[in-house]
Amino acid sequence: MRPKHLLKAAWQHEQEIVAFLRDIVMIPSYSGNEEKVVKRIALEMEKVGFDEVKIDPLGNVIGRIGSGPRVIAMDAHIDTVELGNERLWKVDPFGAVLKDGIIYGRGASDQKAGMASLVYGAKIMKELVGTDGFTLYVTGTVMEEDCDGLCWKYIIDNNEIRPDYVVISEPTNLNVYRGHRGRLELQIRTEGRSCHASAPERGVNAIYKMVPVIQGISLLNDRLKSDDFLGKGSVAVTQVFFKSPSQNAVPDECTIQIDRRLTAGETKETVRQELEDIFTSSKTKAEIVSLVYEEPAYTGVVFPMEKYFPTWVLDEDHPLVRKAVESYREVLESEPDLGKWGFSTNGTVTAGLYGIPTVGFGPGNEIHAHSPDDQVSVEHLVKAAAVYALMPAKITE
Known part of the structure; x- marks a missing residue:
C-alpha cells in the first residue's frame, strides 16, 4: 500500500479510535493508580491483534507486534x-466530552491521545x-x-526491552520534536542552634543562614547559559521548610527545594559546582541533598530513582529525525x-541516560497539558495513527 493510503485507512478506524480514547479518558x-486504565489498554491491544500483550511487574502495559531483529518502542505514558x-x-474532566471534533478531559492531550x-x-x-x-x-x-x-x-534495567529506537507520543501538535531541556530536583539544608525567641542572640538562626544562599541562587538564574535550540537553563527556589522546637524558638534547620532546568551541556555535576561556589562566596556552611523518588507503583513494586532527568537532543540530520x-x-503529503x-x-531516560536515539511525534498541543482545557482533536488522532503505521518500517528500511 502506498503511504498516503494509510491516512484513508486511519480515517476508516476513526470511530474506534475515538471510542477507545474516550473510554480511557473516563x-x-x-x-501510582493506573491499574484500571492499564487493563483497559491491554484489552484493546488484544482486540486489534497484537501478537503479545503483557503487564510487567511495575505495571507498564507492553504490546508486541513482529519478531524481527531491529527493535522499536513507541511510548505513551498513561498516568x-x-x-x-x-x-x-x-x-466533566472524566466525561470525555466529544464536541465539534474535539475530545475534552483529563489526560486527553497528555497523554492518552498518543x-x-x-x-x-x-x-x-x-x-x-x-x-x-x-519488532x-x-x-x-x-x-x-x-x-x-x-x-x-x-x-531497561530489568531486561524487558532494550530498543534500538524510541518514538515518544507526547503532544507535539503533529510536529517532529527532537529533544528538550533536562531537570534536576534537589534540596539545600542549613543548620543552626535553637534557643528561645525572646533571646535570639543565644542561638543561630538556620533561616538567616539560608538567606545569602537564596540570594545567590536568584543571581545565578540571570547568568545561566543559553542554547540556540533548547533555550536557557533556569533555577528557582520553589519551597522552604524549617524545623524548630516551637513558634517561640529560633529554628535550627532550614531546607529549600530547588527546581533546576538544564540546557545543553549542563549536568548534575555542573549544578553541584555552581551551588558549592555560592556557598563559598557567601561563606555559608550548607549541604546539598540529592532526592530519590521511591513511591510504590500500583503493583506494590518500589523502584527508587534519583530525581535527575538529563537533557537530550538529536541533531536535525540524525537518521531517526x-x-x-x-x-x-x-x-x-506536507512538511x-x-x-x-x-x-x-x-x-x-531513553535518550538522556541510555543514549537510545529518541524522537517525538504526537497528537494534541502541549499548551493544553495539565490545564482545565485538556483536549485533543479527532483529526490529530487519526493523522497520528496513520503516521505511526509507517514509522517503524521507515525507520528500519
Whole structure:
C-alpha cells in the first residue's frame, strides 16, 4: 500500500479510535493508580491483534507486534496529573466530552491521545505495512508525571526491552520534536542552634543562614547559559521548610527545594559546582541533598530513582529525525516543523541516560497539558495513527 493510503485507512478506524480514547479518558489514572486504565489498554491491544500483550511487574502495559531483529518502542505514558481546581473545568474532566471534533478531559492531550493513536497505528501497520525486519513494542507506561523516565529505567534495567529506537507520543501538535531541556530536583539544608525567641542572640538562626544562599541562587538564574535550540537553563527556589522546637524558638534547620532546568551541556555535576561556589562566596556552611523518588507503583513494586532527568537532543540530520520527517511527509503529503518540548518526557531516560536515539511525534498541543482545557482533536488522532503505521518500517528500511 502506498503511504498516503494509510491516512484513508486511519480515517476508516476513526470511530474506534475515538471510542477507545474516550473510554480511557473516563478512567482516572493518577500516577501510582493506573491499574484500571492499564487493563483497559491491554484489552484493546488484544482486540486489534497484537501478537503479545503483557503487564510487567511495575505495571507498564507492553504490546508486541513482529519478531524481527531491529527493535522499536513507541511510548505513551498513561498516568495523568490531578484535576486542580475543579471549578475551572467547563466540562466533566472524566466525561470525555466529544464536541465539534474535539475530545475534552483529563489526560486527553497528555497523554492518552498518543496511546489511542499508537494502538490503532500498530493495527494498521500490521495489516497494511507488515513487520519485515523489526519488532515493534507499544508501551503504556506508568508514573511518568511523578518521575519521568522511571518506567523506562525499570524496563531497561530489568531486561524487558532494550530498543534500538524510541518514538515518544507526547503532544507535539503533529510536529517532529527532537529533544528538550533536562531537570534536576534537589534540596539545600542549613543548620543552626535553637534557643528561645525572646533571646535570639543565644542561638543561630538556620533561616538567616539560608538567606545569602537564596540570594545567590536568584543571581545565578540571570547568568545561566543559553542554547540556540533548547533555550536557557533556569533555577528557582520553589519551597522552604524549617524545623524548630516551637513558634517561640529560633529554628535550627532550614531546607529549600530547588527546581533546576538544564540546557545543553549542563549536568548534575555542573549544578553541584555552581551551588558549592555560592556557598563559598557567601561563606555559608550548607549541604546539598540529592532526592530519590521511591513511591510504590500500583503493583506494590518500589523502584527508587534519583530525581535527575538529563537533557537530550538529536541533531536535525540524525537518521531517526530524517525518517520521522519522511514518514510524516509520505503519509500527510506536507512538511512538519522540527521543534522541542517545553516540558520533560520519558526521553530523559531513553535518550538522556541510555543514549537510545529518541524522537517525538504526537497528537494534541502541549499548551493544553495539565490545564482545565485538556483536549485533543479527532483529526490529530487519526493523522497520528496513520503516521505511526509507517514509522517503524521507515525507520528500519
